[in-house]
Structures are given as C-alpha cells and as structure tokens.
Amino acid sequence: PADPVPTPGAPPPDVLRCAYLDLQVTDLAASGAFYADVLGLVVTAEGPGWVALRTFDEFIHHNLLLREGPVAATAAFAFRVRSPEDVDRAEAFYRELDCPVERRREGFAPGVGDAVRVQDPLGFPYEFFHAVEHVERLAWAYDRHGPGALVRLDHFNQVTPDVPRAVAFMEDLGFRVTEDIQDTAGTVYAAWLRRKPTVHDTALTGGAGPALHHVAFATHEKHNILAICDRLGALRQSDRIERGPGRHGVSNAFYLYLRDPDGHRVEIYTQDYYTGDPDNPVVTWDVHDNQRRDFWGNPVVPSWYTQATPVLDLGGRPVALTQRRDDSELEVTIGADGFSYTRPDEDAPMPSWKQGEYKLGHQL
Numbered sequence: 001p002a003d004p005v006p007t008p009g010a011p012p013p014d015v016l017r018c019a020y021l022d023l024q025v026t027d028l029a030a031s032g033a034f035y036a037d038v039l040g041l042v043v044t045a046e047g048p049g050w051v052a053l054r055t056f057d058e059f060i061h062h063n064l065l066l067r068e069g070p071v072a073a074t075a076a077f078a079f080r081v082r083s084p085e086d087v088d089r090a091e092a093f094y095r096e097l098d099c100p101v102e103r104r105r106e107g108f109a110p111g112v113g114d115a116v117r118v119q120d121p122l123g124f125p126y127e128f129f130h131a132v133e134h135v136e137r138l139a140w141a142y143d144r145h146g147p148g149a150l151v152r153l154d155h156f157n158q159v160t161p162d163v164p165r166a167v168a169f170m171e172d173l174g175f176r177v178t179e180d181i182q183d184t185a186g187t188v189y190a191a192w193l194r195r196k197p198t199v200h201d202t203a204l205t206g207g208a209g210p211a212l213h214h215v216a217f218a219t220h221e222k223h224n225i226l227a228i229c230d231r232l233g234a235l236r237q238s239d240r241i242e243r244g245p246g247r248h249g250v251s252n253a254f255y256l257y258l259r260d261p262d263g264h265r266v267e268i269y270t271q272d273y274y275t276g277d278p279d280n281p282v283v284t285w286d287v288h289d290n291q292r293r294d295f296w297g298n299p300v301v302p303s304w305y306t307q308a309t310p311v312l313d314l315g316g317r318p319v320a321l322t323q324r325r326d327d328s329e330l331e332v333t334i335g336a337d338g339f340s341y342t343r344p345d346e347d348a349p350m351p352s353w354k355q356g357e358y359k360l361g362h363q364l
C-alpha cells in the first residue's frame, strides 16, 4: 500500500462546503438539455462552450459548470472557503505537499474570483475559492420550481483505491467521518466525510481512482424524487435511471441515481440528518449488512460499483487510474450473498428467491 500522505505543518483552509463541480462534457447541447430542461437546474450564465447552472436555494453563481471538451471528465471539485485568507492557506497547504498548484486571482470560472486549483495527493483536482458573485436566490420562486426542483448541491462522491489513506488525508484537510462501511477484518470499503453539518460534502468509494463516482443534488422532499422518475418515464428517458429510487442505509437519505448523456452519475438525494455537534457519533456499517446501501434490502446494480468517470489534471489531461488492492465490495457481496444478512444475529441465509440478485453468470 502507498505511504500515508504526510501531514503538512501549514494549517488547512477553513472549508465551508462543497460548492460547485467543473464538469467536462462531450456534447454541451445534450448535457445542457439534461441538466437544465430535464432536471430543471437554473441557468445562471452561459457562453461559448460553457454553461453555469445552479440549484434553487443557491446564492453563489453556480453549483455546476458544464464545459465542452474532448473527454467526459471532472476538471475540479470546488469547495468554498470561509475567507480570502483561506485561499492563501489552501495554496500553502498543498505547496508544502509538493502538489501541482495554480493560483488565479481572476478565478478559473465565470462568476468566481480569486481561487487556487490543486491536484491533491490522491490525484483529484480541487478548487478552493471565497470570492464569488451573488445571484438571485430562487428559494421562494415557487412559480419556477418544477415538481422535481433541485434545491442544493449536497455532495461529491470520489472513487479512490485506498480509502483509509484517503480518509487520513481528508481529516488533515479538516473533514470528519460521519459514516463508513467496513468488514470484520477491518477492510474499509467507503467513508462519508463532512464540513457542513450534514452527512457529507464528499464520500470516498473504494475502487480504481481517482475518479468521479457522482455528484448529488438535494430536493426538499421524497415526492420530488418520485416526480423526477415520472418525468423521465414520460419523456421516454427512463434509461437515465441507474439505481433507485430507494432509502439509503448509510445517510438515511432517500435517493435516486441517474446517468447523464456522458455517463456521469448524478444522485438526487433528500433528508439525511444533522451532524454538526463535535461529538457526532460515527456510524459504521458491516459490508455484509444487506440494508447498508439500500435500507429496504434492494440490491446495488453492478454498474454502480464498476463504473465511474475520469478526472483531469491541471493541464486538462485525464489522470491515470490506480487499481484498488483491498477487497472489492462488489466481489464480497453481490454473487456471494450467502454472506449477506438482514438480521445480524440470525444465522439464516437470505431467502432463496432473494439469493443471487444481480448474480452475474461468471460469479459463484
């Protein structure tokens, strides 16, 4: 396994929250139609080769920046920091780690000011900014909300091969774990980490990385998620639906996963729980608990484990993937569901009609 990332002597920036995703797409018209026309994100601004979109409760310029490019990939996971001085702190923190760092006083994105972009020790492109243009907060503009209105950017989800190594680094950055998935041997399959007082601003999913697993937007209510499913059905775009709707075990949120025109995964998410107290208890799930990822016991479709989209380095080149060495959640659960349980204290196997859900031909 790779050596732990050293802890910088420089203090980390005070990260407020995940703020926007700079997402490269191969067909801006198709992606713009999906995010604006189908999902109803609000277009804040657009220009040659780009469109900036936001959610209804948002007051900063955008939560999603789509840029047309040759490869469908994430150009930056952008976090807002508390003060202009925290952009300086971010620059010093990553320079001490000898990471690729680029500072732009005029910003990297429309509506965003002084910012620093880094390629972090895990290979991910991050941006830290404070200065940003305020735009109209449309929280009360119910005349513009559709039945599936997306109101906030809730989180990112990043694929990385060594979850404990990544968790340790993100904790140095000031994030705190709220939930994780482990097995009795201590293998960590995934972890959820926060800055804002919800379950996460980002999650680390064990797999070949660095890669984008998904970006998640929140709705106010579960019925908004059902409305999105109905809209996709009515538009004959039900093949955008990858997983769900359902109730998560981890996070307790109601969820739906979609795939955009490039295959980027988008989660629609609502009603997780408050985590803001310093002694917020960490929730650890057993990888064989069949209710961990779907609280109703519905299986996770294999593509959810196996597919993710690349990230770019600061020069716009896709970052090569490093394969995971620890056990794979797909391998130890789907197909081997004789080891999964509904009631931990019962030695009863899953009912035969439920065994083998999504068991692939080559699996035992």
Ligand SMILES: O=C1C=CC(S(=O)(=O)O)=CC1(O)O
Binding pocket: 155, 157, 203, 216, 248, 249, 250, 251, 253, 267, 269, 292, 293, 294
């Ligand atoms: O946001 C999330 C919350 C929970 C889950 S899980 O599928 O319940 O583990 C996945 C997720 O990371 O997308």
Ligand SMILES: [Fe+2]
Binding pocket: 155, 156, 157, 203, 214, 216, 267, 269
């Ligand atoms: Fe998620």
